[in-house]
Amino acid sequence: MNSFVERTIRPMLIGETAEPFDSDDYLFELKLDGLRCLMYLENDRAEIYNKRNVNITEVFPEFHDLYKYVKTPCLLDGELIVYEQGAIDFFALQQRAHQKNPFRAKLASNSHPAHFTAFDILYAKDNWIMDQPLTKRKKILNQTVRSEYERFSVSRTIERYGTALYQMTVEKNLEGIVAKQKSSTYIPDSRTKKWVKVKNLMDDDYVICGYIPKHDSIISLVLSQYEQGELQYCGHVTMGVRNLHFLEDQQISILKECPLAKLPPHHENAVWLEPKAVAVVKFMMKTESGSLRQPIFKGFRTDKNPRDCIRR
Template sequence: MDLFDSKNIKPMLIGEMQEAFDSNDYIYELKLDGERCIAYLDKNSTELRNKRNIKMLVKVPELSNIHKQVKHRCILDGELIVTKDGKPDFFEIQRRSLMSNTFKIQLAAAKLPASFTAFDILYYDDHAVKDLPLMQRRKLLEKNIKENNRISISRYIEDRGIEFYELAKQNELEGIVAKRKDSKYYLDKRTKDWIKIKNLKDDDFVVCGYILKGGGIVSVILGQYSSKELVYKGHVTLGISTGDFQLIKSTPEINTHPFNDFPSGNDNAVWIEPSLVCVVKYMMKTANGSLRQPVFKGLRDDKTPKDCIVK
């Protein structure tokens, strides 16, 4: 089936994380703190799907007409973002993606509208272009999109990766991505042609339970998968919003912990089905893999628990 008609694309993934570097073989883009999305746009309609192929337009109805901003039928890879105080705000786009009440979604869209930033094109006019080198795809992207406040094209610089990273760091942004200029687009593959250079470290974890402490403080219990087994990864207490905790609390409870080994210090824990995924940012990992100064960034529905892997 035609790539556009099938609407089942699993995007290419970043395959490596390393320190900032300079190279004429790469372009450098900002790493936007949003939700990855594939956009299917033709002359009559917009379709947005996240990495799990869940339809997202119902969550961001203000983007229903971005198809009017492209000259030819296309498939775009990019980031769904909500900007707050001049920066992409991960919590706001994740909060929106978890909403189901139409009226609340409309209020959120009016207050903090979402936008789509495209950084790649996989299909142009009537054929796939994923086998073209990145720089040729970028030319098609720039040729095809008429930017407005709902859809834009990711900017990039060449050569000066270290300087660009330092600028992102100074502005407390998530980091940058380096992409090899001659790279093709490989569907559903993790490739070292794309390199992540992060300022704020974060990772995805399975929400395995919680502990209620004094003064209304909640500590969420984290896990990640090693092969088919859940491994205990500690707790996070800072940053948990009331809305996220209500979702965690409403998840069905289970009688015992889901880990292979019982983690100490969890005698008062409420264990839940390991079905939710959250993002936690932190300063660094200790020698035994625990997190230094963890802060809860939010729940996310664009990843499954099995995607949360011990690194």
């Protein structure tokens, strides 16, 4: 089977978190606050697949002619992002990713166009190159790209000075950096410790199992993660009522009973939901009990199976 033709590849994920560091063995690049995806580019078309291998090409029609900007059919790994007033806007990207109506997707591509940043290449010139070291793949990536433009760029890297790059992200209020071993090969659908993220704020993915109505159009989402096959309570994060339409659009049913393995105290007024939706939450740190300090609701994601939200 030709995986390029069959579209069966899933991206390799980051498997380690660390404090800022310097090293001659790593390449350092910016961590982008967007949607991870694979871009299949051929002679007359471009197709986009998210981390769950779902085809989202029609959601982002502005990339239909991206194939013109590479010299040969290839498979690029990268990040979709949306800029708003010069800054990355994850909420705007989230709104676009949930748009299923082709006409509205086209309108959104004009009002809030996305940008694709490529940071790896897996296939080029009819050959898989995932067994090549990262430095070689980066060189091939730059050789393959014919030109960049306002919707497409190649991620820049620096050597050795990861701490300085991280400090710059702190000053610019960016997400953080990623450090990748120069010798690392690419293993699809895996999580590697040879790629390390260094973040200003931590974040994690949580299953939404309910909510508690508050005041002034605010609700408190009940967060959970799986541990040994059961949903465990992980705390709350506040969210505006206007975002509840996402849960309604996903046809998530209200439950009569709590889906958690153990009912947490003070949840008498909770509205319990089918554990189908996943939320991204930023926070300063986790407490010993697993709850979150200073949690911030970042958005929903549709590219992750709730069962993959594992408590670590």
